[in-house]
Amino acid sequence: MTTQMPTHMTTQSHTLTDTFTLLRRNLRHTVRYPSMTLGSVFGPVVMLLLFVGVLGKTLGEGLATGAQGSGYIGYIAPGIIITAVASGSMATAVAVCVDMTEGIVDRFRTMPISRVAILAAHVVNSVITTVVSTGAVILAAVLLGFRPHASVLEWMAGAALLLTLSFALTWMAVAMGLVSPTAEAASNAPMLIVFLPFVGSAFAPAASMPAGVRQFAEYQPFTPAIETVRGLLTGAPIGDNAVISLVWCAVIASGGYAWAVASFRKPRAH
Known part of the structure; x- marks a missing residue:
C-alpha cells in the first residue's frame, strides 16, 4: 500500500528546491559581476568614513547624544546601518530587470519551475548581501570608535x-x-528608498529639523527603525518605535510582494 504525500507539501518542497537552485545561480552572478554589490557593501562604509572622519566634529558639536561617550559615531552608526539595508535595493532592482529584459525569465516560464521561486531567489540573495553590508x-x-553596549x-x-x-x-x-x-x-527607481534615511533621524534628530520636514522625518518608515536600532545598541529610549517599525515592515513587504507578483504575471512589453 503506497502513501501519497499531500499536494500542498509537494508544492512547498518543489518551491523550496527551485528557490535554492536559482539562489545558487544568483550568488554566482553576484560573484562574477560584483560592481553593484560592492557599491551596496562599501558605499555605506565610505559614507561612514566621510561623516565621521570629515564632518563628525562639526556635526557632533550640536548633539548632546552619543553611545556612552562615543561621540557622533555613537549617534550616526545606527543610521548608516539602516542606510546600508536600504542601499541593497538598488542592486536587487537591477538584477531583476536584467533577468526580465535578457529573456532568461521567458525560458524559466517554459520550464517546470515555481514562479514564486524565481522572485524569492532574488529576495534571499539580496538579504544575504545586506547581511554582509551591515x-x-x-x-x-x-x-x-563606536562602542555599543547591547546585550x-x-x-x-x-x-x-x-x-x-531588508526582506x-x-x-x-x-x-x-x-x-x-x-x-x-x-x-534609479529605488533612489527614494535610499534617500529616505537622509530625511530621517539617521544624521540628526528629527526634533532639530524645521517644521514640515520634522513631521515628515518623524512619520516616515525609516526613522522608527533607526531609533529602534539606536536604542538597542546604545541604550537610548526606544518607546513604541519597535512596534511602529514592524508595522511599516509588514506594510512594505505585503505591498511589495503583491506588486511584484501582479507585475510578474503580466506579459512584458518588448
Whole structure:
C-alpha cells in the first residue's frame, strides 16, 4: 500500500528546491559581476568614513547624544546601518530587470519551475548581501570608535529587525525591477528608498529639523527603525518605535510582494 504525500507539501518542497537552485545561480552572478554589490557593501562604509572622519566634529558639536561617550559615531552608526539595508535595493532592482529584459525569465516560464521561486531567489540573495553590508558597516564603526553596549538579546533583536526590514525593502525593489524597462531605469527607481534615511533621524534628530520636514522625518518608515536600532545598541529610549517599525515592515513587504507578483504575471512589453 503506497502513501501519497499531500499536494500542498509537494508544492512547498518543489518551491523550496527551485528557490535554492536559482539562489545558487544568483550568488554566482553576484560573484562574477560584483560592481553593484560592492557599491551596496562599501558605499555605506565610505559614507561612514566621510561623516565621521570629515564632518563628525562639526556635526557632533550640536548633539548632546552619543553611545556612552562615543561621540557622533555613537549617534550616526545606527543610521548608516539602516542606510546600508536600504542601499541593497538598488542592486536587487537591477538584477531583476536584467533577468526580465535578457529573456532568461521567458525560458524559466517554459520550464517546470515555481514562479514564486524565481522572485524569492532574488529576495534571499539580496538579504544575504545586506547581511554582509551591515556587517562591514558595524566593523568599520567599531574601528572608528563606536562602542555599543547591547546585550546578546538586544543584538539579536536588532538583527531580527534589520533582516525584517531588508526582506520588506527587497520585495519592493523586486517589484521596481519588474516594471523598469531598462537596467538604468531600475537603478534609479529605488533612489527614494535610499534617500529616505537622509530625511530621517539617521544624521540628526528629527526634533532639530524645521517644521514640515520634522513631521515628515518623524512619520516616515525609516526613522522608527533607526531609533529602534539606536536604542538597542546604545541604550537610548526606544518607546513604541519597535512596534511602529514592524508595522511599516509588514506594510512594505505585503505591498511589495503583491506588486511584484501582479507585475510578474503580466506579459512584458518588448
